[in-house]
Amino acid sequence: MPGKVLIVDDEVSIRRLLRNTLERAGYAVIEAMDGREALTGAALHQPDAILLDLGLPDRDGLGLIPLLRRDGDAVILVVSARDATEEKVAALDLGADDFVSKPFDSEELLARLRVALRHRGGGDAAQKVIRRGDLSIDLDARIVQRDGVDVHLTRKEQDVLGVLARHIGRVVTHDRIITAAWGRDEDPRVEYLRIVIRNLRQKIEFPAPVGSVIANELGVGYRLRGEG
Template sequence: MSATILVIDDEQPIRRLLRNTLERAGYRVVEAMNAGDALQVFRAERPSAVLLDLGLPDRDGLEMVPLLRKAGEVVILVISARDETDQKVAALDLGADDYVTKPFDTEELLARLRVALRHRSLSSVAPKIVRRGDLEIDFDERTVRRGGEDLHLTRKEHDVLTVLARNIGRVVTHDRILAAAWSREEDPRIEYLRIVVRNLRGKLEAPGPVGSVIANELGVGYRLLADG
């Protein structure tokens, strides 16, 4: 049975574009054009994912994120013309799984949606090992291998990588990483995180483009890229 996707956007052309894109990819689509209708449709349809615009006519879309998160297990992908960094951080910290800025590439949107749906389905079983290309991250053993060879990581490098690997394919905000990896320090600073990520890249990434494993979401956070 195909997953149901709820599209919440007050612009009819955007809803039409998203419906056509999603239905071609095999999803079932339901729509709402404002927050009030969206909550009713959500309760009736119990979608697997929500594509949420922030500029709704009756309520700020940011307020919808915790309401939807509280209502049930669902992927929340924000799609908005708001490209300010603070808006992206706020949406992610409130519980959104990802943030795509309008105008968007439909293939990238589908890829982000697939990753978020896959992550949501896997999160309930708490995988012990995450594999990405020739990287293997074993959470229980606290080991990291590339091409079968053990990599030596410092405790901080491992803590940061663990946060990213448990959210593979999704952007994790600076504050979330700092809270997880520097939980015992009184004054965690983003400068420390940047140093750790730079060192991680040097150890994890084979020769190639910068960001081929860990991508920088400027001003927002970092993303451990999923395969494909």
């Protein structure tokens, strides 16, 4: 799976840490220290993924996301100390695939990157049947099974799980889930979404030590874990 990754960060020490982490995992690395270099590097090298800091010296990183998304299909993983809920939601809504807060755990970052690359390349998320452990989700037939036994879900639980499954390994914001599962004509509260998620967890999650299938990104949204 390893390919080319463009690191966009103005801090030399962070770029060095990310380079070492990525190269040990087999990735080729390109570096950029600001927005101008990022756009040039993305156009010249056509990276498979971009690790993007938001606090760049020449422009706000959020403004780069739609430009990078417009000109290519690289995975965009925001890696930033600007981890307020509003920043995370804005980055995801602008087209970022995921958000990792600084300081970060290198192994978690690599795992998030692998999942996002699989999704972008038509891996897990493109499959009609998604499997995690003994859980299988048939997106077309709307059938969910644990260890081969059907799990009864309400229509709304099916809708919400389907949204998460189609973006497996990626954070889906509350607004995106609500729009996809309820439609634009309805306006349910986030609290109602939380009730649906709670009921889903009771029906499909694993006992310890495997644990949670649906991860809560506090104040931002939910993610169906793609590994484990």
